[in-house]
Amino acid sequence: MRLKRRILLLLALILLIPTVGCWNSREPKNLAIVMALGIDKGTAKEPYRVSFQVANSGVVASGSNNTSEASPITMFTSTGVSVFEAIRKTAQKVPRQLFFAHIRLIIIGETMARSGISELFDFFERSRETRMTSLVLVSRGSSAESVLQTLTPLEKLPANAFVGKIKFSSKLWGENLTTAASDVVRMLVSNNRTLLISGVKRYGPSAEAEQKSNVQKSNNYSLIAMSKIGVFRDGKLVQWLDGPDARGTLWTLDKISSTVMNIAASTKGSEEKAVTIEVMHSHTKVVPHLDGGKPSFRINITAEGSVSELRVPIDLSQPAAVGRLEQSWSQAIEDEVRLAVSHAQQNKLDYLQFNETFKRKYPKAWRKLQTGWELLFADSPVQVTVRTYIRHQGMRNQSYLQKMNQNAKQQQNEQE
Structure with a gap:
């Protein structure tokens, strides 16, 4: 008898489920x-x-x-x-x-x-x-x-x-x-x-x-x-x-997925930005240091990319030429990062999240320094190290601009 009552009660509960399942539904x-x-x-x-x-x-x-x-x-x-x-x-x-x-x-x-x-x-x-x-x-x-x-x-x-x-x-x-x-x-x-x-x-x-x-x-x-x-x-x-300041900030925060940078052909000579690089991958690591109660930081950036456009004759089949481009590219990234760091420190605004990296590495020191952190951040030395690698040169190594340049020199020699 008790089993029968339990079965009936269970069936009643099951039958009640569909009646209340959509009580607050909205069409x-x-x-x-x-x-x-x-x-x-x-x-x-x-x-x-x-x-x-x-x-x-x-x-x-x-x-x-x-x-x-x-x-x-x-x-x-x-x-x-x-x-x-x-x-x-x-x-x-x-x-x-x-x-x-x-x-x-x-x-x-x-x-x-x-x-x-x-x-x-x-x-x-x-x-x-x-x-x-x-x-x-x-x-x-x-x-x-x-x-x-x-x-x-x-x-x-x-x-x-x-x-x-x-x-x-x-x-x-x-x-x-x-x-x-x-x-x-x-x-x-x-x-x-x-x-x-x-x-x-x-x-x-x-x-x-x-x-x-x-x-x-x-x-x-x-x-x-x-x-x-x-x-x-x-x-x-x-x-x-805006511009380099914004991108330098995102470089520091490791938020760059891809971007386009115009750089000089080398770190020496002409300042004309005649080479366009497509950034394909990047990684940034901010390393804090504590010396004598004063924080300092090192920003390590690694970037990989490809040459998307040349506006000067460069033979990309030559490793030395590629090396000069990588040096110029590294310098361009470093300049943007230093600009972003300089503006953040001048305004005493740590939107670069240096405090987060410092807190993770030095939790005890952070508890002592967090009250006056903005002033400490503004005076903290920052070192920037950039390594870049050009992985691709597009569909060709030698630009037609190089052939045009050779023809122009040949014509000039013939005229002389």
Whole structure:
């Protein structure tokens, strides 16, 4: 009898499972899928202005291209005392419930970034929908809302275009880096008071940025491009890194996957940068030292690459010629790294993360030195050692420029 009761109870429990399994389910047709989110500085009463880039599922799912009349996205904006309040207030404007599980990008307006971002990410950590793998960018010279409103060519959803640009820019150009929301939180709670986030900027006529005509032209459209690296101190944007300074920083942080460098043919003679090198692989190791209570650092960089273009006649079949190029290339990398280190030390901002390497090697000394670390960092000697290897010369060793140079010399000799 007891066995029969147990079996009946078990069957009853099994039958109850499908009745409660979808109690909190949401139909896709009732959801507004948010692809990107922007946060700008609001007013004194409502300090957060939050913008949502919502995918127009009908247009995206139809398979039509960007030249169709309907826009692939719809923008909604609300303000609030907190990020979450601004999100909930959007219910007054959106006919569907906002769904954040597919957010790929968070853009912070420059004004908001300069006032401080330390409190922005608590909502993203607590929410069950948002992903901490979402990439974070800072809009330069404009609001995050205006950047998110820009329609982009090649990609239907601008959020996908932005993510593609930052990934390819950091991978192939070497003057930007990818920073996820989890990276931001990790750096905010670490002993390092600095943080790096790539910038994004809108170029071109703003009047057309939000129009379908922006993607119906082959040229002269408004576009979004990666632009510089923002340096944060104590959660506030304080400066931008650009060009050799930005790349030198990424060399030091071991963040260079590939890039292109124009170098001189040798370390002596002409300063003309007539050789283009494609960096194919690199590795950086920062080694800290402690002598008499004073820290110092040695940066060891190894890089491999190929010759992509010559604008002077060089015979790459000769080992001596290749050796001169490697020396020139090493010097070019060293110059960029020294520039980055010099600027960081002048500003007393250790965004090069020397403190992290020092802490790992000298934990006891770090506990004594961490209070005045920025001053110690600014005065620390830094040695840079670069080794480069040219592994490939392309499809040929001898450029036709060399033959042209030989012909010119022969003609000159004949005339004499």
